[in-house]
Amino acid sequence: VQLDPNxxxxxxxxxxxxxxxxTVRASGFxxxxxxxxxxxxxxxxxxxxxxxxxxxxxxxxxxxxxxxxLLDYAxxxxxxxNLFRKAVxxxxxxxxxxxxxxxxxxxEGMDKxxxxxxQQVLKADPKNKAAKxxxxxxxx
Numbered sequence: 515v516q517l518d519p520n521x522x523x524x525x526x527x528x529x530x531x532x533x534x535x536x537t538v539r540a541s542g543f544x545x546x547x548x549x550x551x552x553x554x555x556x557x558x559x560x561x562x563x564x565x566x567x568x569x570x571x572x573x574x575x576x577x578x579x580x581x582x583x584l585l586d587y588a589x590x591x592x593x594x595x596n597l598f599r600k601a602v603x604x605x606x607x608x609x610x611x612x613x614x615x616x617x618x619x620x621x622e623g624m625d626k627x628x629x630x631x632x633q634q635v636l637k638a639d640p641k642n643k644a645a646k647x648x649x650x651x652x653x654x
Contacts, residue, residue: 540571547579556587567597574601578611581618591622609635613644625652 515521515528547562560583566576581597584590598615605611612635619628629652635645 536569537571540566540569540576543569544571544576544579547576551579551583556583559583560588567600572604574604574608574611577601577604578608578614581614585618591618594618595622607638609639609642613642613648616645616648620648620652628652 515524518524543562543566547559547566550556550559550562560580563576563580563583567580577597578601581594581601584594584597595615595618598611598618601608601611602615612631616628616631616635619625619631629649632645632648632652635642636649639645
């Protein structure tokens with residue numbers, strides 16, 4: 515594309531391969547972040563998860579893990595909230611992402627949002643203990 519920017523064949527091929535390349539880059543950053551986490555190197559793990567998120571991966575793993583680390587080590591609830599929302603958007607069927615989002619809503623005093631998300635979890639998994647307990651806490 516750089517050598518011949520007017521070539522339609524190159525443009526089509528570039529546009530086709532670009533998302534695939536980003537996914538491969540993201541998975542490499544996720545592996546590096548998971549490795550850093552296993553050695554309890556939180557700073558490096560967050561750095562690599564941020565790089566993975568910048569690649570816009572198709573699944574929610576990087577968003578979820580970065581959000582968890584930000585909550586646990588950096589006290590960044592707003593950013594974590596956005597990351598959990600993106601994780602849920604990427605993988606709507608992932609219950610643990612929805613539970614993390616709902617729990618954070620509760621923590622931040624956004625009870626109506628939390629209730630809505632817990633109810634969505636129970637719709638998908640009627641026996642989910644975390645969602646039942648979360649709703650119970652909101653009602654009392």
